[in-house]
Amino acid sequence: MVTITSDFDSGNIDVRDVTDASDINLEIKPDGAADFFQWFFFRVDGADRRPMTIRLKNAYRASYVDGWKNYQAVASYDRENWFRVATSFDGRALTINHRSEAETVYYAYFAPYPTSRYRAKIEQLKTTGRMAHEIVGKTIDGQDIDLFRVGNGGLQFWVIARQHPGETMGSWWIEGLLERLIDPENEAAASLCEKATLNIVPCMNLDGAKRGHLRTNAAGTDLNRAWRNASMEKSPEVYMVRERMRATGVDFFLDVHGDEAIPNNFLDSAQGIPSWNDRHQKLFNRYSARLLDISEDFQTKDGYPASAPGDANLDIANSYVAETWGCLSMTLEMPFKDAEVNPDPDHGWSPERCRKFAGEHLAVMAEIADQIR
Numbered sequence: 001m002v003t004i005t006s007d008f009d010s011g012n013i014d015v016r017d018v019t020d021a022s023d024i025n026l027e028i029k030p031d032g033a034a035d036f037f038q039w040f041f042f043r044v045d046g047a048d049r050r051p052m053t054i055r056l057k058n059a060y061r062a063s064y065v066d067g068w069k070n071y072q073a074v075a076s077y078d079r080e081n082w083f084r085v086a087t088s089f090d091g092r093a094l095t096i097n098h099r100s101e102a103e104t105v106y107y108a109y110f111a112p113y114p115t116s117r118y119r120a121k122i123e124q125l126k127t128t129g130r131m132a133h134e135i136v137g138k139t140i141d142g143q144d145i146d147l148f149r150v151g152n153g154g155l156q157f158w159v160i161a162r163q164h165p166g167e168t169m170g171s172w173w174i175e176g177l178l179e180r181l182i183d184p185e186n187e188a189a190a191s192l193c194e195k196a197t198l199n200i201v202p203c204m205n206l207d208g209a210k211r212g213h214l215r216t217n218a219a220g221t222d223l224n225r226a227w228r229n230a231s232m233e234k235s236p237e238v239y240m241v242r243e244r245m246r247a248t249g250v251d252f253f254l255d256v257h258g259d260e261a262i263p264n265n266f267l268d269s270a271q272g273i274p275s276w277n278d279r280h281q282k283l284f285n286r287y288s289a290r291l292l293d294i295s296e297d298f299q300t301k302d303g304y305p306a307s308a309p310g311d312a313n314l315d316i317a318n319s320y321v322a323e324t325w326g327c328l329s330m331t332l333e334m335p336f337k338d339a340e341v342n343p344d345p346d347h348g349w350s351p352e353r354c355r356k357f358a359g360e361h362l363a364v365m366a367e368i369a370d371q372i373r
């Protein structure tokens with residue numbers, strides 16, 4: 001008999017009917033205090049070699065329905081190696097067809113990065129002694145918000161990820177960045193650390209991550225719409241990180257995300273902020289052009305439409321930081337699907353590719369550091 005559960009760190013599924021393995025009915029749960037949903041992560045027991053048809057019946061009401069177009073879910077037997085499985089969307093349900101090769105199999109929207117993995121990684125990084133670690137404050141659920149600082153230079157680089165907890169590619173990317181920063185052999189890291197101090201918040205939304213949310217924290221706040229009016233009640237994560245930024249100043253900002261619909265990596269500038277000027281545009285173009293040279297996974301054709309002058313939403317981190325500190329400030333979006341410019345049908349966009357991509361960003365950061373102020 002098949003049983004299904006999501007009663008674990010970052011899990012999300014509502015089980016409706018599992019009596020027939022060829023017609024399993026599930027629904028994705030909305031974020032606790034908000035209506036967003038798209039992230040799913042669940043375990044199937046008793047799956048051994050039986051062809052299963054798993055329907056996520058409320059997929060048509062998900063937050064980003066375009067995200068299901070040409071989308072393939074990920075599966076894993078060990079929660080380490082994640083591979084793509086046959087998935088289709090008929091305008092109502094998202095249907096996964098898979099014959100598991102093991103008794104137990106996990107399915108998810110993207111390779112999960114639960115808070116348990118996060119904590120283990122933080123502890124390991126702390127023991128290297130190569131980065132300063134501090135706790136910026138606590139989330140609503142009482143989790144520690146970690147900040148790593150590395151480098152000796154006067155420029156203040158800030159990199160944050162997982163404002164949106166369902167965008168786990170952000171954590172895989174940050175893992176790739178942190179691993180290079182502690183590697184004494186990495187030349188880009190050494191060069192950047194001479195010129196700059198890097199401030200890294202690996203996971204902004206720990207409560208949302210643990211609860212299996214797509215987009216919001218424990219209070220139902222979309223953190224990336226809370227930067228102008230952050231509060232300790234509704235968005236303490238943003239409030240406390242913003243205070244820390246005020247203490248250091250900001251010369252470079254990168255906010256790492258995933259985009260549900262667009263099948264490519266892209267950068268979004270802060271174009272549209274009131275103070276946008278030629279210098280802002282040139283810095284963005286330079287970063288973007290160098291990343292395009294270095295990375296086979298990056299492109300500049302797909303992305304968000306440019307904001308009209310003065311139309312930027314200053315509640316969004318990228319725009320808020322650009323306007324407040326007048327610095328190069330960008331949102332990085334990675335796909336849930338695959339990067340069409342360099343496809344990998346077995347894995348799609350994947351943890352390994354996120355890690356490698358972070359190394360390419362690090363190289364560009366090191367190159368442009370001299371020119372950003």
Ligand SMILES: [Zn+2]
Nearest residue numbers: 164167257258
């Ligand atoms: Zn996002």
